[in-house]
Amino acid sequence: MSELDDLYQEVILDHNKSPRNYRVLANANRKAEGYNPLCGDHVTVYVKLDDGVIQDIAFQGSGCAISKASASLMTAELKGKTEAAAEDLFEGVHKMLTGDPEANHENVGKLKILAGVCKFPARVKCASLAWHTVNAALKGESQPATTE
């Protein structure tokens, strides 16, 4: 498979076309915005966190196929996970995207589909934007997010 086919796999193109959990989460109690000033990509992540468990998660935003698919796959994977498990996953995905030799693609579930990104250094930030954003949301104040 060429590096390009590796990057734009069927699953990624599908998540780009029909992103999962792409909506405003009305009962979210955590929310953060992520922004990549380099390219103008923008994402908002909504989380409903109860007793340290991600009960529900959603996102909205604009960006390239990689950033959208990464955010979509992320919400699907994080739903039902504890905060601690989410942090572990964040670390695992980050290692995979940056081509860290210690990365273990078997630890990141379905997200291993994004492994091809590490061959495209200019696109790593596209794939990691949603992850940095959810991280910020989870670390944020535990106040109900406004649902405007």
Place this chain on the structure above:
Amino acid sequence: MKAASQYLGSVRTFDVMRLREDFPILRQKVHGKPLVYLDNGATSQKPQAVIDALNHYYTAENSNIHRGVHYLSERATAAYEAAREKVGRFINAETEQEIVFVRGTTEAINLVTQSYGRTFIKVGDEIIVSALEHHSNIVPWQILCEQTGAKLRVIPINHKGELVLEEFSRLLNEKTKFVSIAHVSNALGTIVPIKEIIRAAHERRIPVLVDGAQAVPHLRVDVRDLDCDFYAFSGHKMFGPTGVGILYGRRELLDAMPPYQAGGDMISLVTFEKTHYNVLPYKFEAGTPNIAGGIGLGAAIDYLLALDWEGLAAHEHRLLSYATDALASIDGLRVIGTAAEKAGVLSFVFDSVHAHDVGTILDQEGVAVRAGHHCAMPVMQRFGVPATTRASFALYNTTAEIDVLAQAIHRVRKVFG
């Protein structure tokens, strides 16, 4: 100083294939495909003559300028000052005292906002820019507005990406104290009728800065014919090295302005009681400059002036119209920026595929383009797109390369279905 026109004319007729041989980087392959370099709006490639000039300087002349009494310093100083004269001739300045070496267009504009602006612009004054400016001709003015209490006014653009000049006339009033406008838009390619703008501003005695970063590689610029007060440009977009650029300023304005940065070389006498500033242009050149860069820029100008400019203009015009036709015939592709007068820039959106994805796929075909907001986010907002893909041409590009670009765009459709 001799008139620029004396240096024009055909040393040789324009032959793009022969000219490409002057640019060694163009011979390489990228991802196994011949490099098709269409990111000239970001930076241009360098001819061997410029690379040799840098090499020669560091091999044979490296020394600090304006201070040594030794042989090398004298040679380096002479080479650097010769480059300044070349720049002066290139844009037809009255004297090389009006040619200030800076790092690039961005620094040139910051010099004007911080030196001229902070001295002469007051609370309630108005500064006019346009809706197609690069961030570097917006943000320095916004900072000046914060510092002084002045207000920024913006000339709108129409759906083609042309300035709405009637709106400019409406914006001009007794509070207007400065106009700062791009000569050529980096995101859209629009050639702005700056002569007309300068004439209207001067009727009200308002000074005008022209951001010429995207103009100098394509158009013959004559600052006296334009009658501009400041003209800013970068070396690296006109086949010279990075890290060197030019601020041209009308002498009486530069004379009235305080220094921008302070340090060595910009002074004539320093005591702890009082410091006297150096004469123009050195008053604005604190510290050891990019000597090699200046000399390299001089070599780039020598290279440009030896070209057949009529042939070059015809070639670039043909490239743009060929590319416009080739891309416009692709289903789902929309060109952003369709001004009647354009320089070699073609910005587009393709289906609903994000520019980043287009850029990555084109790169796999060896085609280098820019994808993003091009440091012109207000332009993207005006056209309601988050980003565009931009192909920008230089004198060494060919119509065959545009065919490769068009084929590569078809590959994007294959990937995205």
